[in-house]
Amino acid sequence: MSVRTAPATPxxxxxxxxxxxRLPGRPGRRPGRDRRRSGxxxxxxxLSRAVANSLLIVVTFYxxxxxxxxxxxxxxxxxxxxxxxxxxxxxxNLFGNIAAVWQWDGGAYPRWYLNSVVYSLFGSLAGTFIxxxxxxxxxxxxxxxxxKLFGFVLAGVLLPATVMxxxxxxLFSKVGLVNTYWAVLIPGLAHPFGVYLARVFSxxxxxxxxxxxxxxxxxxxxxxxxxxxxPMLAPGFVTIFLFSFTTSWNNFFLPMVMLSxxxxxxxxxxxxxxxxxxxxxxxxxRLAITGSLLAIVPLIVAxxxxxxxxxxxxxxxxxx
Amino acid sequence: xxxxATAARRRRLTAAAFLAPFLVLFVVAMVAPVGYTIWMSxxxxxxxxxxxxxxxxxxxxxxxxxVRAVSDRGFRSGFANLAIYCVIYIPLMLxxxxxxxxxxxxxxxxxxxFFQLALFLPxxxxxxxxxxIWLYLYTPGLSPIVDLLADGGLAWNFFDPxxxxxxxxxxxxxxxxxYNVIIFYAxxxxxxxxxxxxxxxxxxxxxxxALRVKVPMIRSAVVLTTLFTVVGSIQLFTEPRVxxxxxQGMDSAWSPVLYIYRAAFxxxxxxxxxxxxLLLAGLAGGLSYAVTKFGNRTRKGAxx
Numbered sequence: 073m074s075v076r077t078a079p080a081t082p083x084x085x086x087x088x089x090x091x092x093x094r095l096p097g098r099p100g101r102r103p104g105r106d107r108r109r110s111g112x113x114x115x116x117x118x119l120s121r122a123v124a125n126s127l128l129i130v131v132t133f134y135x136x137x138x139x140x141x142x143x144x145x146x147x148x149x150x151x152x153x154x155x156x157x158x159x160x161x162x163x164x165n166l167f168g169n170i171a172a173v174w175q176w177d178g179g180a181y182p183r184w185y186l187n188s189v190v191y192s193l194f195g196s197l198a199g200t201f202i203x204x205x206x207x208x209x210x211x212x213x214x215x216x217x218x219x220k221l222f223g224f225v226l227a228g229v230l231l232p233a234t235v236m237x238x239x240x241x242x243l244f245s246k247v248g249l250v251n252t253y254w255a256v257l258i259p260g261l262a263h264p265f266g267v268y269l270a271r272v273f274s275x276x277x278x279x280x281x282x283x284x285x286x287x288x289x290x291x292x293x294x295x296x297x298x299x300x301x302x303p304m305l306a307p308g309f310v311t312i313f314l315f316s317f318t319t320s321w322n323n324f325f326l327p328m329v330m331l332s333x334x335x336x337x338x339x340x341x342x343x344x345x346x347x348x349x350x351x352x353x354x355x356x357x358r359l360a361i362t363g364s365l366l367a368i369v370p371l372i373v374a375x376x377x378x379x380x381x382x383x384x385x386x387x388x389x390x391x392x
Numbered sequence: 393x394x395x396x397a398t399a400a401r402r403r404r405l406t407a408a409a410f411l412a413p414f415l416v417l418f419v420v421a422m423v424a425p426v427g428y429t430i431w432m433s434x435x436x437x438x439x440x441x442x443x444x445x446x447x448x449x450x451x452x453x454x455x456x457x458x459v460r461a462v463s464d465r466g467f468r469s470g471f472a473n474l475a476i477y478c479v480i481y482i483p484l485m486l487x488x489x490x491x492x493x494x495x496x497x498x499x500x501x502x503x504x505x506f507f508q509l510a511l512f513l514p515x516x517x518x519x520x521x522x523x524x525i526w527l528y529l530y531t532p533g534l535s536p537i538v539d540l541l542a543d544g545g546l547a548w549n550f551f552d553p554x555x556x557x558x559x560x561x562x563x564x565x566x567x568x569x570x571y572n573v574i575i576f577y578a579x580x581x582x583x584x585x586x587x588x589x590x591x592x593x594x595x596x597x598x599x600x601x602a603l604r605v606k607v608p609m610i611r612s613a614v615v616l617t618t619l620f621t622v623v624g625s626i627q628l629f630t631e632p633r634v635x636x637x638x639x640q641g642m643d644s645a646w647s648p649v650l651y652i653y654r655a656a657f658x659x660x661x662x663x664x665x666x667x668x669x670l671l672l673a674g675l676a677g678g679l680s681y682a683v684t685k686f687g688n689r690t691r692k693g694a695x696x
Contacts, residue, residue, distance in 0.1 A: 124500040130508040131492060135570060139513065139526045141536065145528070158529075158536025179543070206414035213407035225414075228422050229681050234627040234649045235669040238656045239425035239432065262417035287399075293406035322518040324630055325649075329657070340520040347524055348636055359529070364521045375516040376509065 091357075139368075146365040152170050169362035179364055183335060183340035188321060190253065191338055195260040196316040203312055204262050207270020208301060212283065222271075228264035238331045244330065255330035256338070260320045266312045273308030274301070310381045314374075321371065339367045415638035433457050433666035444545060457667035467668060469643065470651045473557060473632075477647075482563045486621060487534075489569050490614070493576035494602045508577065511570035519567060526563045528610050534608055551639035557634075563631040570622075572617050579613035602637075615687030618679055626676045629653070648672050 141158055146169060152162025172180050173218035240259055244250045248259070275302050278301045286296045302309075324340045331337060337345070343363050436453045461467050492511065496504055514522060528537045530550035541548050550559045583606055593600045607614070629649040636642050645651035648668065656665035 074626060096685045101577060121500045124495050124498065125502070127496060128492070128501060128507050131569075132507060135511055135514050135566070137505075138522075138529060138566065139517070139531065142525050154533050157539070158534070202417065203414045205410040207409035209407045213403055213410075215404055215407050225418060228418065228674060230623050231422055231426070232623060232673055234629055235429070235652075235673045235676075236422060238426045238652065238662070238665055239428040240421065241656075242432070242662065243424060243428055257423045262414065264418070264422075266415060268658070293403060318516075318518075322520070324518075324520040329653075340518055343524060344520060344634075347527070347634070357534070359419070360524065364524055368517050368521055371440050371516045371518070372513065375512070379509065384589040 093225050111304060127368075133369050139372075142361065142365050142368075143239070146362045148358075150187075150355050153361070154354070166362075169358055170366065173359050173362045173366065175257060180334065181339075181342065181359075181366075184339045185339050185367070187253075187336060188338040188340070191260070191323070192317050192320040195257045195320050196313050199261040199263045199316050200266060200309055200313040202261060203266030203316075204270045204302070204305060204309060205297075205377050206267045207272075208274045208278070208297065208305070210267065210271045211274035212278070212280070212301075225264050225267055228262075233259075234325050234351070237326050240328050251331055251336065253336065256320075256336075259326060260316070260323070261318050263312075263319075264314055269312050269315070270308065273305055273311070277304045277308060307381065310378070314378060314381055318371070339363070343367065347368075401515045410607035429666045429669055432662055433670055434663075436663045437660070453663065457494065457663040459670065461668045462679045464664075466643070466645045467648070467651050470545050470645050473643075474628060474647050476557050477560060477628060478622075480557065481625060482566055482621055486572060486577075486614075486618060487567050488565070488594050489617075490576055490607070491570035491575045492569070493580060496573070496577050497580040497606065498598050498602070508574060511573050513570065515568070516569045517567070520565050520629050520634065524633045526559070526566065527634050529637060530559055530635075533668050538560055551635070551642075553639060553641040553643075556635060556639050556642055559633045559635055560675065562627070563635075565623075565629075568621070575613055575617055576610060589611045598679060602674075605688060611687065615683060618687070622679050622683055623676050626679070628635070628670060 083214050144159055145162060147164050147166040148156070148162045149165040149168070152165070156162045166367050206225075210218065218227060236259070241250060241255075249255050281299060281306075283296055286300050291299070321338075322340070323338070324344070327336075327341045328344070331341065334342070334345075343360055345359040346356050346363065350360055397402070410606070433449045434452060434454060434455065435449050451648060494508060495501060501507065505691070529537050532538045538548070538550070550556070587609070588601060588603060591605045597605065627649055628647040631640070632646045632650060636644070636646065645654050649672070652665045652668045655661045
């Protein structure tokens, strides 16, 4: 297919989604060292450099210390948890803790984990695809009232999600959706900010000429979207997916409102229940701590590995 | 001619087909709930006992639910707590994030990527889990911090109902500061280099350049993050809900969303909950409008 010969396919996924048009002066500029040399400023005094760096180190400690504490606490037995200072390792009991978390109540935790994966993974894949379609349509097609509709959708970004949960609960209970997977999945699929990002990405990544060329070749609109536009939008897809994934993985209020069956809980809600009990029976601390640790490890790994994607998403959202 | 017309028609149809899935969900998950809340807020539901939806009786009460909400002390004190929270949290978090981003953008700092990643790390932790971690770090016996403070002669009770707002602010600041640093830093990267060079040639020091040149140039990023922070703060729920697990004496309706939750799911007073929700959404809308208006007032030469 000749439409495949797209002239401007961004090869590096790390490319700026907003396109160079929006970010004047950015391409090729490595900040920092270059600027210092070319700025013609006198070399910065040692003192202010020391102050600046120590300040950042203190803040970094504040950010990292709680996570470090969780890692250390996750390796401790209940006695050591209360008997030893917070950052001091006790007897290494991580695997015992993991086993306890895994086996509690016949495997409730792995079940919650799986539920979270279902809500976040499938919900976000579907939601991102839907946002992509809509954002692409907003960017590449013209119809009456387009900008008004887009503005209306954008206003949805500002609508407090917690405020929507109660009416949605009542509406869903009328149609029998409360306390099902759908009750948590459906609200997560409508993602106005995703549509906004998708439109920005579509502007930056998919040149109109390529679509015109594809039309000349007689390709249908659907085929053009799937075979031409979507591959070009792949980095944007990942970014929106990440946003939507973290939103749903973090979601706590909505499942709390919608679900009463423990079997359907996501990890967050399950951990919250363990904490509610921990006040009475301290052995739950060990479960809740190790359970929290297990829940954040994949997220942190994913974030570190996929840095450039969320970074480009944040940039697209901010420089507007 | 005919061919062109059919092509245009086909394209309009395609656009409609592409938009349809999103718009249907948008209506289901946002438009319909808003409409239903408005309708619900005008009625009073007298539910018979705990679970019966079927046995509920619905009486039209006009604006009575709004009057009840506003005249309810619990609702007002929830707003008072929220106001104190916002006044401390928003300037502290956004100001701190801006300062850190400016610091990262100066020539003073090395290892920028490392710092960015470290600052962003808390945002990878789900809000509930972040709140739980801090809950433990506030708990005497479990927490190294409480002991450390006590050793330093500053015995601090993180669960004191009078000062618990500080514990809540800290939880939120930990999660969101790094996120906003990254946004500000990304915007700072887009400031054209010539502008900074001109400023340096004019003899401006790095502090002057930061405050007089850089901050105004990333104004749109500041406005946007303020907007999201305000809307997010108004929905304060998870952090106080988690702190409540330990802080005896903390009001069960400590924040407006906690009030709404209690009204809806403990008291089954849906009309009151709906009215309170709309008042809150109205506040969110009003503040968003104010932030955008104020933010755009003197913004002329900023990025489009």
